[in-house]
Amino acid sequence: MRWTKTFTVVGCHAEGEVGNVITGGVKDVPGKTMFEKKEYLEAHMDDIRGLLLFEPRGAPYVNGNIILPPCDRSADLGYVIIESTEYPPMSGSNTICVATVALETGMVPMKEPETLLRMEAPAGMIEVRCLCENGKVKQVEFTNVPAFALHLDTHVEVEGLGTITVDTSYGGMTFAHVNARALGFSITPDEAHQMSLMGQRIKKSVNEQLEVVHPENPKIRDVSNVIFEGPIERVDGRVESVNGTVCLHGRLDRSPTGTGTTGRLAVMSAKGQIAKGELFRNRSIIGTHFDSRVIANTRLGDRDAVVVTIAGQAWITSIGQYGLDPTDPYPRGHRLSDVWF
Numbered sequence: 001m002r003w004t005k006t007f008t009v010v011g012c013h014a015e016g017e018v019g020n021v022i023t024g025g026v027k028d029v030p031g032k033t034m035f036e037k038k039e040y041l042e043a044h045m046d047d048i049r050g051l052l053l054f055e056p057r058g059a060p061y062v063n064g065n066i067i068l069p070p071c072d073r074s075a076d077l078g079y080v081i082i083e084s085t086e087y088p089p090m091s092g093s094n095t096i097c098v099a100t101v102a103l104e105t106g107m108v109p110m111k112e113p114e115t116l117l118r119m120e121a122p123a124g125m126i127e128v129r130c131l132c133e134n135g136k137v138k139q140v141e142f143t144n145v146p147a148f149a150l151h152l153d154t155h156v157e158v159e160g161l162g163t164i165t166v167d168t169s170y171g172g173m174t175f176a177h178v179n180a181r182a183l184g185f186s187i188t189p190d191e192a193h194q195m196s197l198m199g200q201r202i203k204k205s206v207n208e209q210l211e212v213v214h215p216e217n218p219k220i221r222d223v224s225n226v227i228f229e230g231p232i233e234r235v236d237g238r239v240e241s242v243n244g245t246v247c248l249h250g251r252l253d254r255s256p257t258g259t260g261t262t263g264r265l266a267v268m269s270a271k272g273q274i275a276k277g278e279l280f281r282n283r284s285i286i287g288t289h290f291d292s293r294v295i296a297n298t299r300l301g302d303r304d305a306v307v308v309t310i311a312g313q314a315w316i317t318s319i320g321q322y323g324l325d326p327t328d329p330y331p332r333g334h335r336l337s338d339v340w341f
Contacts, residue, residue: 003323007052009064010105011318012097014140015288016254019097019314021079022052022066023107033071035089035217038080038122041066042087047332049082054333057322060084060251060340063091065098067107075120076108084340085248089220090123090172092258092290092310096140099128100314103137110135123172141311144259146298147171147266148305150212158205166202168212171262171308173224176206180228180244187230187244187285192252199226199246215301224248227260232268238279239268249340255312256284261292262308269294269306276306288312 008024029045031037041048053062063083070078079098081091099117103110108117110132117128123145131139151168158164167177183198185191206212207222214220230242245253245260253260261282268274276294283289289312296307324331 002326004326005051005324007048007322009052009320009322010101010316011320012101012314012316014093014096014100014255014314015284015290015312016286017093018062018254019091019094020052020062020064021098021101022064023101023105026066026068028069031071034068034078034080034120035122037068037071037078038087038089041080041082049087050332051324052322053082053084054335056330056333058084058333060249061254063094065094067098070120072120072125075118075125077102077117078120080122083247086224087122088173088224088259090121090126090145090259092142092144092172092261093253093255093312093314095119095121095126095128095142095258096312097314099130099140099142100137101316103130103132104135104316105319110137137314139311139313141309143295144262144308144310145172146300146305147262147308148300148303149267149270150303151210152267152270154210156202156205156209158202160201161198164202166206167267168206168210168223169263169266170214170220171264171266172259173263174212174214174220174222175245175260175263176202176223176226177229177264177267178202178226180230183228185228185244187228187242189285192244192285195228195244196246196250196252199228200250202226203246215303225253225257225260227257227264229264232273238281239274240281240283242283242285244285252285254284254286255288256282256290258290258310258312261290261310265292265294265308266306270304
């Protein structure tokens with residue numbers, strides 16, 4: 001056997017969403033910031049993403065995180081998130097996976113009962129608090145980048161649906177938020193396929209009709225994901241809801257979506273539906289949950305913004321190596337439209 005490329009990958013999921021961590025095989029890439037490193041990987045080293053996330057090694061639901069030396073010396077590590085369709089600047093479930101893998105595999109020393117980490121993502125520095133017990137990370141809580149609502153209760157024309165009402169937000173990624181019940185969904189696993197198809201139509205219409213641009217980074221633009229949201233309820237002193245997030249090219253996030261939960265809190269805060277400090281438990285389509293809070297109000301450019309914490313748990317599922325045989329006809333993987341819409 002001879003491989004021309006070898007990658008060490010720690011399999012992991014956070015609340016059901018796969019977020020594998022690439023701990024070996026990529027030493028470093030050019031860039032003065034993690035966002036520049038993300039751009040370099042996307043422009044010049046995208047074969048890594050294809051090799052690891054596309055078939056025959058990957059699947060539409062597989063995400064990855066490339067561990068890199070941080071640009072900021074105060075950070076414990078840097079990471080670039082790779083998904084089957086894009087390089088998002090931030091991801092909550094992936095951040096939880098990276099923190100868990102870093103501590104449970106010894107990349108960063110674990111301190112019990114609490115380990116504090118500074119992790120540098122393309123979106124910026126992420127402050128992370130890990131609750132640890134008997135060598136296991138029991139919970140990861142991170143302070144996300146500032147989030148804000150862009151459009152509130154805005155009408156969009158969608159083919160086959162007519163006029164619908166949407167909100168848009170940024171919570172580390174960009175989102176359109178829609179009322180699931182108004183569109184005929186209860187957010188159950190059997191509805192995932194129809195939600196994914198409708199979500200793609202909604203995203204297309206939103207991006208054609210609304211301008212969604214980050215006020216400080218114009219390269220972050222257009223809606224990436226659509227969140228079908230259930231009703232907001234108050235249960236045992238906390239605010240609760242359920243959502244299903246349709247990711248780029250039509251698959252549902254298995255987790256409640258950390259950046260989406262952040263964006264939803266920005267919208268809820270703007271509408272007066274939640275107070276600073278209140279606990280918001282957001283459940284996924286498969287029943288897992290993230291706990292979150294608005295901890296501060298701030299400004300981002302010319303917009304009011306909120307600072308949000310997200311808490312969840314991840315589990316390591318495997319440790320292995322992926323490689324490329326020089327005779328393999330699919331060095332960048334392959335995709336078919338039967339499952340890769």
